[in-house]
Amino acid sequence: xxxxxxxxxxxxxxxxxxxxxxxxxxxxxxxxxxxxxxxxxxxxxxxxxxxxxxxxxxxxxxxxxxxxxxxxxxxxxxxxxxxxxxxxxxxxxxxxxxxxxxxxxxxxxxxxxxxxxxxxxxxxxxxxxxxxxxxxxxxxxxxxxxxxxxxxxxxxxxxxxxxxxxxxxxxxxxxxxxxxxxxxxxxxxxxxxxxxxxxxxxxxxxxxxxxxxxxxxxxxxxxxxxxxxxxxxxxxxxxxxxxxxxxxxxxxxxxxxxxxxx
Numbered sequence: 001x002x003x004x005x006x007x008x009x010x011x012x013x014x015x016x017x018x019x020x021x022x023x024x025x026x027x028x029x030x031x032x033x034x035x036x037x038x039x040x041x042x043x044x045x046x047x048x049x050x051x052x053x054x055x056x057x058x059x060x061x062x063x064x065x066x067x068x069x070x071x072x073x074x075x076x077x078x079x080x081x082x083x084x085x086x087x088x089x090x091x092x093x094x095x096x097x098x099x100x101x102x103x104x105x106x107x108x109x110x111x112x113x114x115x116x117x118x119x120x121x122x123x124x125x126x127x128x129x130x131x132x133x134x135x136x137x138x139x140x141x142x143x144x145x146x147x148x149x150x151x152x153x154x155x156x157x158x159x160x161x162x163x164x165x166x167x168x169x170x171x172x173x174x175x176x177x178x179x180x181x182x183x184x185x186x187x188x189x190x191x192x193x194x195x196x197x198x199x200x201x202x203x204x205x206x207x208x209x210x211x212x213x214x215x216x217x218x219x220x221x222x223x224x225x226x227x228x229x230x231x232x233x234x235x236x237x238x239x240x241x242x243x244x245x246x247x248x249x250x251x252x253x254x255x256x257x258x259x260x261x262x
Contacts, residue, residue, distance in 0.1 A: 007024070085123075088171040
């Protein structure tokens with residue numbers, strides 16, 4: 001079984017979407033999928049690409065949407081650890097975007113922080129997903145940052161905020177799962193496609209093609225729209241994706257039992 005895989009393009013200097021330099025070749029993709037009984041693509045773009053290679057696959061989405069449904073082992077967060085807003089950052093050097101957009105990012109984040117503070121979000125911290133993001137976060141001398149390599153602590157911090165402004169899919173998806181207001185800022189096709197796949201495409205911000213700061217401001221002022229969009233997606237799109245995941249894992253378990261006797 002191949003589960004929750006994705007393939008997407010990135011922006012080049014001319015702001016056209018092109019293949020990554022490390023993309024898996026079509027021949028390898030075909031060979032890999034030929035060996036699998038079940039293939040679940042994470043997003044619509046990946047599903048269509050595999051279909052173009054005559055590979056049968058199902059649209060399965062990402063299981064992170066359903067984090068709230070599994071046993072919880074979350075860490076207690078003191079009042080000191082609670083925030084009005086978390087900004088989930090990624091160091092610009094690891095973003096597959098033109099250099100001028102990388103250099104502009106620091107000032108854009110500062111503008112977002114200033115706007116949030118002026119609109120009732122007083123306690124704001126930068127949220128690092130990766131130890132490689134720490135140097136970038138630490139460069140904001142007047143801002144506190146949070147990092148933990150423990151997933152339960154990480155989710156606990158996320159659940160203890162009023163708003164998550166995020167460049168990272170894997171704080172946006174948990175935020176959706178735990179009903180935390182969130183604003184997603186994206187910069188590659190995999191993120192664009194996944195947000196569309198889960199019914200939240202209109203809420204997504206393309207930081208290369210849109211005015212990121214202005215779009216964040218608009219969404220802060222229309223969080224009611226976010227709630228409506230999320231609830232509609234939860235009842236329809238998320239349910240369909242979950243059914244595909246559960247049915248596929250049942251099929252996978254049956255195949256393992258048949259072939260191994262275990």
